[in-house]
Amino acid sequence: MLYVLKFALRYLASSKLQTGLLVLGVAIGVFVFVFISALIGGLGSYLVDRTVGDIAHVTLEAPKRDATLISGEPNGSAVVFQKATAQREVLRTGDIFLPLIEEMEGVKAASPQIVGNGFVIRGQSRAPVYVTGVEPGKVSAIADIRGKLVSGSDRLTNSSILIGASLASDLGVGVGQIITLQSDRDVERSLMIAGIFSLGVETLDARSAFVSIAAARSLFDLDQGISRIEIKLNDLNSAELFADRIAAATGLEATPWTENNAQLLDGLRAQANSGDLIKAFSLITIVIGVASALLLSTYRRRPEIGIMRAFGASRMFVVSVFVFQGMLVGLIGGVLGAGAGYLVMSPFPVPEEAASGGFPIDVRQGDYLLAIVLTVIGAIIASILPARAAAKVDPVEVIGQ
Amino acid sequence: MSVLVEVSDLVKTFGEGDTATRVLRDLSMVLHEGDLAALLGPSGSGKSTLLTILGTLMRPTSGEHRMLGEDMTQASDAALTEFRNRHIGFVFQFHHLLPDFTALENVIFPTAVSAGRETRKARQRGEELLQRVGLEERIHFKATQLSGGQKQRVAIARALMNQPELVLADEPTGNLDRQSAEQVMDLIREINTVEKTTFLISTHDEKIAAACRRQIKVVDGKVESGD
Numbered sequence: 001m002l003y004v005l006k007f008a009l010r011y012l013a014s015s016k017l018q019t020g021l022l023v024l025g026v027a028i029g030v031f032v033f034v035f036i037s038a039l040i041g042g043l044g045s046y047l048v049d050r051t052v053g054d055i056a057h058v059t060l061e062a063p064k065r066d067a068t069l070i071s072g073e074p075n076g077s078a079v080v081f082q083k084a085t086a087q088r089e090v091l092r093t094g095d096i097f098l099p100l101i102e103e104m105e106g107v108k109a110a111s112p113q114i115v116g117n118g119f120v121i122r123g124q125s126r127a128p129v130y131v132t133g134v135e136p137g138k139v140s141a142i143a144d145i146r147g148k149l150v151s152g153s154d155r156l157t158n159s160s161i162l163i164g165a166s167l168a169s170d171l172g173v174g175v176g177q178i179i180t181l182q183s184d185r186d187v188e189r190s191l192m193i194a195g196i197f198s199l200g201v202e203t204l205d206a207r208s209a210f211v212s213i214a215a216a217r218s219l220f221d222l223d224q225g226i227s228r229i230e231i232k233l234n235d236l237n238s239a240e241l242f243a244d245r246i247a248a249a250t251g252l253e254a255t256p257w258t259e260n261n262a263q264l265l266d267g268l269r270a271q272a273n274s275g276d277l278i279k280a281f282s283l284i285t286i287v288i289g290v291a292s293a294l295l296l297s298t299y300r301r302r303p304e305i306g307i308m309r310a311f312g313a314s315r316m317f318v319v320s321v322f323v324f325q326g327m328l329v330g331l332i333g334g335v336l337g338a339g340a341g342y343l344v345m346s347p348f349p350v351p352e353e354a355a356s357g358g359f360p361i362d363v364r365q366g367d368y369l370l371a372i373v374l375t376v377i378g379a380i381i382a383s384i385l386p387a388r389a390a391a392k393v394d395p396v397e398v399i400g401q
Numbered sequence: 402m403s404v405l406v407e408v409s410d411l412v413k414t415f416g417e418g419d420t421a422t423r424v425l426r427d428l429s430m431v432l433h434e435g436d437l438a439a440l441l442g443p444s445g446s447g448k449s450t451l452l453t454i455l456g457t458l459m460r461p462t463s464g465e466h467r468m469l470g471e472d473m474t475q476a477s478d479a480a481l482t483e484f485r486n487r488h489i490g491f492v493f494q495f496h497h498l499l500p501d502f503t504a505l506e507n508v509i510f511p512t513a514v515s516a517g518r519e520t521r522k523a524r525q526r527g528e529e530l531l532q533r534v535g536l537e538e539r540i541h542f543k544a545t546q547l548s549g550g551q552k553q554r555v556a557i558a559r560a561l562m563n564q565p566e567l568v569l570a571d572e573p574t575g576n577l578d579r580q581s582a583e584q585v586m587d588l589i590r591e592i593n594t595v596e597k598t599t600f601l602i603s604t605h606d607e608k609i610a611a612a613c614r615r616q617i618k619v620v621d622g623k624v625e626s627g628d
Binding site for chain 2 (some may be wrong): 002003006013014304311313314315395
């Protein structure tokens with residue numbers, strides 16, 4: 001064993017109560033660190049999952065063509081290309097890209113869709129709806145419709161429809177009943193309600209309807225092409241990078257979910273910053289605690305340090321004895337605090353499985369290794385001041401005491 | 402006998418200006434290999450300061466200090482630390498053992514601290530030294546579990562660990578009862594005779610001084626007799 005390490009261990013062991021309290025203090029600081037990491041991380045995951053879980057991570061659409069001045073005439077008039085208002089933006093070649101997109105790394109699902117507005121008519125009642133035409137097998141590819149069905153099933157045919165629970169309640173209809181869907185192209189179709197879902201967002205539950213893509217094609221008078229492709233990724237945090245990549249590859253307009261959820265991201269960032277601040281304070285507390293305890297130890301051991309110096313211990317040896325003490329306290333306290341944090345947080349369900357309004361702590365996001373490494377570094381830094389003070393002890397002054 | 406330590410015109414002044422106190426005044430003396438010398442003198446005469454300078458723990462204000470032919474006044478702090486470790490041993494009035502360590506660990510400290518670890522060879526020598534000072538039964542006792550006389554014998558063993566040419570002892574029996582003091586002096590005499598280790602013992606005790614072969618008296622910062 002390194003001789004200096006033996007000294008550090010012996011000094012720590014000689015004051016068991018003081019060392020115990022010091023290690024406990026460090027462990028509590030590390031516990032706070034990992035707890036805050038897991039809580040803030042879990043809360044973020046929970047919020048994102050609840051808010052973004054049922055929307056596309058990246059949406060591919062035809063590039064928008066804004067009004068453009070084509071040429072100026074000498075008499076002062078101008079020729080302007082106007083955005084077509086009667087024509088939908090259509091991905092005429094969307095089908096070509098679909099296999100390519102589905103093969104791309106990180107893609108969980110890709111759903112081609114035809115979307116539009118319309119009215120659901122039942123007797124005298126008319127309710128506006130936003131209609132999404134999807135491939136029958138991909139009803140739940142983006143939003144988890146299947147998991148949120150309150151009645152019926154998510155099996156779509158060309159003559160069936162899925163509607164939100166609030167809409168069903170407003171119209172007084174249930175599964176198996178027939179409703180009329182009139183599109184904004186004045187095309188009407190009678191469709192049977194195959195399933196009723198509740199996404200938990202009132203505007204969606206009151207205004208959303210899903211039909212098969214074939215039914216949507218006839219409703220919106222679209223012979224070919226699709227409105228958009230919605231993509232779900234394995235890692236929603238990679239949406240921005242993925243959008244850039246796919247836009248470059250296809251020449252289409254790719255919108256990541258973050259673009260339409262800036263406020264949520266701001267909130268998450270503010271939350272993460274608050275967590276970082278708390279973690280920084282817990283680290284500062286550790287540093288101050290270790291520094292003050294070792295400084296006291298330095299003063300208490302001045303005569304011994306003097307003797308060591310008299311018998312040929314170098315200043316570096318004395319410095320190392322105290323730095324090793326700091327490192328050991330940081331390491332032991334760090335491992336104990338991180339371990340205790342893991343044990344205490346393990347029984348909590350992960351955010352994906354947390355009950356609504358529950359405690360969204362994520363034991364996987366405890367940053368245990370980071371907490372231990374930062375604590376050891378902090379403790380070493382904290383020990384430098386006492387170690388330097390110890391190395392300056394003049395043997396002549398203390399031997400005579 | 403060849404010269405081990407030589408100091409000449411040694412001056413040590415503490416403080417500056419009006420408050421300056423000159424403790425050593427052009428002090429000159431020589432220690433030979435194998436000397437067993439007592440350093441005598443009243444309190445404040447400069448004995449402890451001289452001992453501290455000879456131990457390379459303090460530098461003189463001026464004058465020459467040579468040991469084993471090397472100029473101690475020009476050496477760096479690191480060089481002095483290494484020199485002290487290899488060539489000088491100390492025995493203090495209050496023994497100054499490391500309280501959290503055993504008798505054996507205290508004895509082998511000078512060797513282990515320079516090697517960076519406790520070697521088997523060092524442990525063997527440490528055990529031999531403790532046996533020699535009559536503490537073979539106390540090898541693994543903590544320093545705090547030993548009596549005053551036992552502590553001082555451990556301190557002597559520690560001073561001899563690296564087989565130094567010079568051992569400086571500052572009132573080594575000053576804190577001991579008569580019987581323990583005689584045991585310690587017998588031990589010092591034996592080591593001096595057998596190993597030819599040079600001892601310079603600062604003392605007020607005339608019996609201790611009489612037990613030494615040479616007496617050096619310091620008065621007012623100068624060697625008055627015995628040089």
